[in-house]
Amino acid sequence: MNYKHLHYFWTVIHAGSIARASEPLHLTPQTLSGQIKLLEARLGRSLLRKVGRGLEPTGAGKLVMQYADGIFALGGELEAALHSGRDGMEI
Numbered sequence: 001m002n003y004k005h006l007h008y009f010w011t012v013i014h015a016g017s018i019a020r021a022s023e024p025l026h027l028t029p030q031t032l033s034g035q036i037k038l039l040e041a042r043l044g045r046s047l048l049r050k051v052g053r054g055l056e057p058t059g060a061g062k063l064v065m066q067y068a069d070g071i072f073a074l075g076g077e078l079e080a081a082l083h084s085g086r087d088g089m090e091i
Contacts, residue, residue, distance in 0.1 A: 005039035010068040017054055
């Protein structure tokens, strides 16, 4: 699995749309949409569905989102631990 694609999906869900997520990711909406399609192809499931003008996660998308929340929370904790010096090494 490409974790960059997972991060893109995670960002889109939190932003509420591909257009809003594309700005902080410095990607065009078309590129971002294509990257999410690659993640869906890799997982063999649709992760997003259109609802009105926005997007919402499918059942599989909700499951992926739960794991993504955990993965990126752990990544944040790792960075915080390293920056606080809890690794026993000088920075």
